[in-house]
Amino acid sequence: MTMHTIRDKKTSVVAGGAGFVGSHLCDALLAKGHRVICVDSYLTGRAENIIALENHPHFRMIEADICNIQMIDEPVDQVFNLACAASPPHYQADPIHTMMTCVQGTANLLSIAAQHHASFVQASTSEIYGDPEEHPQREDYRGNVNCTGPRACYDEGKRAAEALCFDMFRSGKVDTRVARIFNTYGPRMRPDDGRIISNLLVQALKGEPLTIYGSGNQTRSFCYVKDLVTGLISLMEVQPNPGLPVNLGNPSEFTINELADLVLELTRSRSELVYKPLPMDDPQRRRPDIVRAQTLLEWEPTIPLEDGLRMAADWFALALRNDLPTRSRNGSSQVGSTVLQF
Numbered sequence: 001m002t003m004h005t006i007r008d009k010k011t012s013v014v015a016g017g018a019g020f021v022g023s024h025l026c027d028a029l030l031a032k033g034h035r036v037i038c039v040d041s042y043l044t045g046r047a048e049n050i051i052a053l054e055n056h057p058h059f060r061m062i063e064a065d066i067c068n069i070q071m072i073d074e075p076v077d078q079v080f081n082l083a084c085a086a087s088p089p090h091y092q093a094d095p096i097h098t099m100m101t102c103v104q105g106t107a108n109l110l111s112i113a114a115q116h117h118a119s120f121v122q123a124s125t126s127e128i129y130g131d132p133e134e135h136p137q138r139e140d141y142r143g144n145v146n147c148t149g150p151r152a153c154y155d156e157g158k159r160a161a162e163a164l165c166f167d168m169f170r171s172g173k174v175d176t177r178v179a180r181i182f183n184t185y186g187p188r189m190r191p192d193d194g195r196i197i198s199n200l201l202v203q204a205l206k207g208e209p210l211t212i213y214g215s216g217n218q219t220r221s222f223c224y225v226k227d228l229v230t231g232l233i234s235l236m237e238v239q240p241n242p243g244l245p246v247n248l249g250n251p252s253e254f255t256i257n258e259l260a261d262l263v264l265e266l267t268r269s270r271s272e273l274v275y276k277p278l279p280m281d282d283p284q285r286r287r288p289d290i291v292r293a294q295t296l297l298e299w300e301p302t303i304p305l306e307d308g309l310r311m312a313a314d315w316f317a318l319a320l321r322n323d324l325p326t327r328s329r330n331g332s333s334q335v336g337s338t339v340l341q342f
């Protein structure tokens with residue numbers, strides 16, 4: 001019997017595990033009895049997100065950039081690749097590094113998965129559909145991405161990462177699975193994250209005007225982080241491998257104006273709405289078709305926006321009181337720091 005099969009615990013690598021989604025995934029995998037190895041550079045993640053895990057006997061932190069990592073020095077069964085700045089201001093702060101994280105970083109992690117015969121889940125994104133011309137977005141829609149615009153480092157990087165994953169799958173080298181994640185929110189988002197839910201909640205809680213970009217009639221579909229994490233784990237475990245990308249998101253669609261009204265109601269804020277021009281290439285409509293996830297994973301979100309927003313608002317209120325937002329491991333925001341040398 002090999003070392004691999006006699007180990008009593010599955011070992012999961014979570015790249016990006018100090019981030020918003022990744023830290024919840026680490027929690028969920030440890031709760032399932034896995035050993036968890038978190039790989040993170042703290043680019044946008046925060047030590048606070050995983051502080052409760054530091055002394056957990058089955059948790060290990062490796063501080064590294066996935067663009068540089070070559071190996072993991074212990075057996076591994078699963079690799080979840082969530083490492084990538086996800087909000088536009090953060091991924092645009094150093095677009096070359098974002099692209100290289102998606103391509104070189106994903107290639108490195110795929111190679112590690114191949115070395116260990118581990119299964120692999122790639123956190124892809126609804127952004128690969130760009131500003132969609134089809135609605136809702138099904139996985140067979142090929143998207144409408146501006147490949148030279150300011151969002152391309154992320155959108156095209158994630159598309160290239162998907163291509164790498166499917167080539168590794170077709171060539172029989174790695175058991176890869178691809179999740180196309182739609183807007184997700186919840187506790188541990190950075191209040192300075194720049195995404196719509198964190199922006200509106202923080203502004204409402206501080207009594208500042210709520211910034212709406214565009215008319216506010218553009219739509220998004222918001223998934224609570226706990227639902228997403230359940231979907232990511234189901235995708236990793238489902239047999240046989242779907243061999244196809246799977247949308248994970250909440251199909252309930254809201255306009256940004258509706259979201260702002262709900263935020264004001266839940267936080268009892270009297271902030272006003274201020275309208276600003278829409279950023280370039282900002283999508284008008286977003287809603288996942290989740291039939292594939294429902295059929296193959298028997299997964300669908302269970303937490304309505306109102307309940308999830310209340311939990312997120314409670315967390316943001318606490319984070320603002322404790323000044324949690326911008327501290328990374330060394331006490332300063334690292335967003336925009338280039339790791340690769342050209």
Ligand SMILES: NC(=O)c1ccc[n+]([C@@H]2O[C@H](COP(=O)([O-])OP(=O)(O)OC[C@H]3O[C@@H](n4cnc5c(N)ncnc54)[C@H](O)[C@@H]3O)[C@@H](O)[C@H]2O)c1
Nearest residue numbers: 016018019020021041042043044045065066083084086184
């Ligand atoms: N949250 C969403 O709404 C959403 C939607 C679609 C896709 N995703 C994807 O899910 C993943 C997690 O997103 P999130 O919202 O938790 O973002 P996040 O910024 O909170 O987490 C990303 C984590 O990856 C780390 N990281 C970034 N680049 C790295 C690198 N080169 N090497 C090592 N670590 C690195 C960051 O420090 C951070 O801890 C991302 O890949 C993102 O593209 C998220």
